Amino acid sequence: MTINRRGFLKVLGVTGAALAVGRDLKAAPNSNTEIDFRGVLYDSARCKGCHGCEYDCADANGLPPPDPAKDLPLVRQTSETKRTVVNQYNTSKGKVFIKMQCMHCSQPACVAACLTQAMHKTKAGPVIWRSDKCMGCRYCMISCPFDIPKFEYHSPNPKIQKCDMCYERLKTGEMPACAANCPNEALLYGTRRQLISEARKRIVENPKLYVDYLYGEDEAGGTCWLYLSPVNFKELGMKTNLQKASYPALTKGFLYSVPTIFVLFPALLSGIYQATKNNTKNEEDKS
Amino acid sequence: MNPTYTSVTDHDGKSIWKFLLSELKPKGKIFTPFNIISVPIIILGLVLIVIRFWKGIGAITNLTQEVPWGLWIGFDVVTGVAFAGGAYVVTFMVYILNMKKYHSIVRVTVLNGFLAYVFYAGALLLDLGRPWNVINPIIGNNFGVNSVLFLVAWHFLLYMVAQLIEFSPAIAEWLGARRIHKILSGMTIAAVIFGITLSTLHQSGLGALYLMAKEKIHPLWYSEFIPIMFFVSSVFAGLSMVIFEGSITHKVFSSQISDKDHRAGNKIIPGLSKICAGTMFAYFFLQLLVFIHEKHWDLLNTPMGYWYLLEMFGFVLLPMILFYYSYRRNNILMIRVAAILTMLGVILNRLNVTVIGFRWDAAIHYVPSWMEVVVTLTVIFTEIWIFRWVINRMPVLRDSPSWASSDNR
Ligand code: SF4
Ligand code: SF4
Numbered sequence: 278m279t280i281n282r283r284g285f286l287k288v289l290g291v292t293g294a295a296l297a298v299g300r301d302l303k304a305a306p307n308s309n310t311e312i313d314f315r316g317v318l319y320d321s322a323r324c325k326g327c328h329g330c331e332y333d334c335a336d337a338n339g340l341p342p343p344d345p346a347k348d349l350p351l352v353r354q355t356s357e358t359k360r361t362v363v364n365q366y367n368t369s370k371g372k373v374f375i376k377m378q379c380m381h382c383s384q385p386a387c388v389a390a391c392l393t394q395a396m397h398k399t400k401a402g403p404v405i406w407r408s409d410k411c412m413g414c415r416y417c418m419i420s421c422p423f424d425i426p427k428f429e430y431h432s433p434n435p436k437i438q439k440c441d442m443c444y445e446r447l448k449t450g451e452m453p454a455c456a457a458n459c460p461n462e463a464l465l466y467g468t469r470r471q472l473i474s475e476a477r478k479r480i481v482e483n484p485k486l487y488v489d490y491l492y493g494e495d496e497a498g499g500t501c502w503l504y505l506s507p508v509n510f511k512e513l514g515m516k517t518n519l520q521k522a523s524y525p526a527l528t529k530g531f532l533y534s535v536p537t538i539f540v541l542f543p544a545l546l547s548g549i550y551q552a553t554k555n556n557t558k559n560e561e562d563k564s
Numbered sequence: 565m566n567p568t569y570t571s572v573t574d575h576d577g578k579s580i581w582k583f584l585l586s587e588l589k590p591k592g593k594i595f596t597p598f599n600i601i602s603v604p605i606i607i608l609g610l611v612l613i614v615i616r617f618w619k620g621i622g623a624i625t626n627l628t629q630e631v632p633w634g635l636w637i638g639f640d641v642v643t644g645v646a647f648a649g650g651a652y653v654v655t656f657m658v659y660i661l662n663m664k665k666y667h668s669i670v671r672v673t674v675l676n677g678f679l680a681y682v683f684y685a686g687a688l689l690l691d692l693g694r695p696w697n698v699i700n701p702i703i704g705n706n707f708g709v710n711s712v713l714f715l716v717a718w719h720f721l722l723y724m725v726a727q728l729i730e731f732s733p734a735i736a737e738w739l740g741a742r743r744i745h746k747i748l749s750g751m752t753i754a755a756v757i758f759g760i761t762l763s764t765l766h767q768s769g770l771g772a773l774y775l776m777a778k779e780k781i782h783p784l785w786y787s788e789f790i791p792i793m794f795f796v797s798s799v800f801a802g803l804s805m806v807i808f809e810g811s812i813t814h815k816v817f818s819s820q821i822s823d824k825d826h827r828a829g830n831k832i833i834p835g836l837s838k839i840c841a842g843t844m845f846a847y848f849f850l851q852l853l854v855f856i857h858e859k860h861w862d863l864l865n866t867p868m869g870y871w872y873l874l875e876m877f878g879f880v881l882l883p884m885i886l887f888y889y890s891y892r893r894n895n896i897l898m899i900r901v902a903a904i905l906t907m908l909g910v911i912l913n914r915l916n917v918t919v920i921g922f923r924w925d926a927a928i929h930y931v932p933s934w935m936e937v938v939v940t941l942t943v944i945f946t947e948i949w950i951f952r953w954v955i956n957r958m959p960v961l962r963d964s965p966s967w968a969s970s971d972n973r
Contacts, residue, residue: 386776390708390711390712392701392711392717410697411697412692412696412697412698414692414713415632415693416711416713416773419632419633419774419780420776420777422776427629428621430622433618433620435620435693531712531768531775532710538765539761542760543757546660547753549660550660550662554662
């Protein structure tokens, strides 16, 4: 029995370490704040609502062409066939358009959620989905604060659909399809630092046009997709209740407690076991 | 099969294979009410499962892009595992605290827990869109070690192994495998310790799954303490299940239970009742603290607020008081009522976090389709079938054969 237990504790230690400590503590996503990711600045003051980017996106990703005219003026959502949509809102400053797609968070909740590493934050910035790894659990959808990953419920071989910032195009030195083709220069592709200073410049140069807020600079710990707007973002249906800290941080406390429990509990339990082992008087309930 | 089994042939000279074959045949009456209800549902459920793999999950579920986890996760997995918590609590009491009086319910509880994990965690596979890739996080070519779901999935797997080891002496007794029985019995304590550790982590882990859905869950149910709540409530959820399940098995399988165990059963239930009352008190207190800490007074006077109050007072506080009083009065019937109320409360709580309160503000509300319900019932009924099959063959409720008693404590 004693040999058994000693061997078992060793196994337990190894499993505990493999399951809990391992690489995750090293790969704390905090390091992501130092990398200068690529991203896109979307200026809704410049967007004329032509929906061109929706067509370019569908084209680049082999999705069916969108039908924005039919949907207007409804607020449309991205879906398993639409990785991006442009919506029109009647605001305090008149008609304003807003484009929606994956925000490419610096510390993405979807990536932390994914147990197969199918969701992956690339060094360049895009958050991509890899079909050969995904098991379709949809935990990424549960976790994404922007409700971005969409699932093909009506396919026996379903995929997760979401914007991947045209990662394949980026690798060949091109820009994302939407940013490359926008006729109104509402989409600017660049590194996050460049984009932030460009956005600040626009706000300073034209304080009447813009609200003094850069959406995405701090939301969910910062995102690679940044937004300028002439009106309060709440008026544009953007999520304004999100926390500024990263979402993976919410599970850190729990994940960090795992190795501790794995070490403490077995020791504690075998201690109690030894103490009560020969206690034959213990017939009565003593809880 | 394990080759060493072939050396054990003390079934009146019959070979082990003939024995296994004969054991596969059904025992008892065929047209019982349970069979008449469950068989058509199971067949329908199997047809639905075929459709699901052929046409996609959307063909039989009402899941939406906003609510990607519905009844199958919220009820089958999250609630089912909470109810299976009885196994770790009872093994803790019997093996670690050495509370011998509960020994007679250990096996049936562990069997219940094991089957619950196999079937309810198995239901998870139905919900996976790309189940063929489930192998990725298991064989280790893609470890998402930052993922709570990764942790929970692995703990499910390991805990099933631990429970199988805890239960295995019963299988060895059934097969008459004496040498193996000795070895397996010797592994029990280790498996129990491992199992309790795993249970603590994944019971709370199921709650931790929802931590990142901070703005999506109704604020009355979301707090950073969901993991602790899930863990504490799994104690009385599991024990209520033990009480409830015990009251049924004692009727249905009453011929298998010795007089001694029958009498012991009536002493066990008040004991469990007291533990339930205690943990429910702690749980209620914790919920109260969290509520005060989060300052959601304004939300109480809304429909969701009434719903929350109903859960807390009607299905936590009330059964807690019932448990306590009926423990004092030794009123078994009242204890059973309290257990059922508690179970309803746990179902309510888990569904409130995972389904009802999840994107409560979404434009399209998710309501499970009848087909999702049928598949859920299929899972539950199949589990009961297997449970009955095992009870009728292995010494679970029945006493162990005399040769085995020296190995069992
Ligand atoms: S917006 Fe959602 S899907 Fe996109 S990177 Fe962030 S968490 Fe992932
Ligand atoms: S659905 Fe796929 S990408 Fe999303 S968390 Fe699950 S395995 Fe990862």
